[in-house]
Amino acid sequence: MTDKGLLIVLSGPSGVGKGTVRKEIFSQPNTAFEYSVSATTRTPREGEVHGVDYFFKTRDEFEEMIRKEALLEHAEFVGNYYGTPVDYVRETLDRGKDVFLEIEVKGARQVREKFPEGLFIFLMPPSLTELKNRIVTRGTETEDLINNRMLSAREEIEMIDLYDYVVVNDQVELAVERVKAIVTAEHCRRERVAYKYKRLLEAE
Numbered sequence: 001m002t003d004k005g006l007l008i009v010l011s012g013p014s015g016v017g018k019g020t021v022r023k024e025i026f027s028q029p030n031t032a033f034e035y036s037v038s039a040t041t042r043t044p045r046e047g048e049v050h051g052v053d054y055f056f057k058t059r060d061e062f063e064e065m066i067r068k069e070a071l072l073e074h075a076e077f078v079g080n081y082y083g084t085p086v087d088y089v090r091e092t093l094d095r096g097k098d099v100f101l102e103i104e105v106k107g108a109r110q111v112r113e114k115f116p117e118g119l120f121i122f123l124m125p126p127s128l129t130e131l132k133n134r135i136v137t138r139g140t141e142t143e144d145l146i147n148n149r150m151l152s153a154r155e156e157i158e159m160i161d162l163y164d165y166v167v168v169n170d171q172v173e174l175a176v177e178r179v180k181a182i183v184t185a186e187h188c189r190r191e192r193v194a195y196k197y198k199r200l201l202e203a204e
């Protein structure tokens with residue numbers, strides 16, 4: 001029996017660089033995860049290829065996918081639908097391969113409900129750390145500006161509770177290394193592997 005693959009979810013606030021980190025991960029030849037291509041109703045950008053970057057759908061087609069429960073999760077982001085085709089995810093995990101999703105936070109929350117055993121990584125903007133320093137040292141910014149920043153910082157921090165790991169995207173190469181290290185460690189987690197060794201003992 002093949003062991004199931006790991007469902008890896010990379011998410012985080014908008015503008016944090018999820019897409020850049022994901023593309024760098026998949027440009028490396030030793031990456032063994034399978035990328036789950038999302039469906040979207042947004043129009044293709046120059047150079048984007050149907051079936052590689054996204055499955056480009058009309059709103060009607062997308063809503064049909066929702067109705068047929070063909071999506072593991074979906075969310076509306078800046079006026080367009082985005083969603084993860086569920087069959088690909090299940091089939092790939094069943095083949096023992098790790099599946100990698102790069103999705104926004106509302107979608108990640110839905111995946112957490114359906115796949116609590118997944119590996120959830122929150123990509124964090126480095127500005128949040130800088131922001132904290134700035135507030136602590138009481139800079140010259142107006143109170144309004146500080147309050148606004150604190151509000152968005154709080155919203156971002158509250159989302160973290162859903163995740164297993166937090167990776168700061170200070171430099172893309174470092175963020176990629178951290179994500180890959182987390183996946184490697186996750187494969188060695190006792191809860192995931194202990195049963196195999198116990199099975200070995202039982203066979204004796």
Ligand code: 5GP
Pocket residue numbers: 014018019038039042073074075077082083084102103104105106107108
């Ligand atoms: P973009 O239009 O720039 O390619 O993506 C916009 C946002 O949608 C990004 O934050 C990206 O992570 C997110 N996204 C891409 N695919 C999916 C998906 O299948 N589901 C969800 N919930 N978000 C997605």
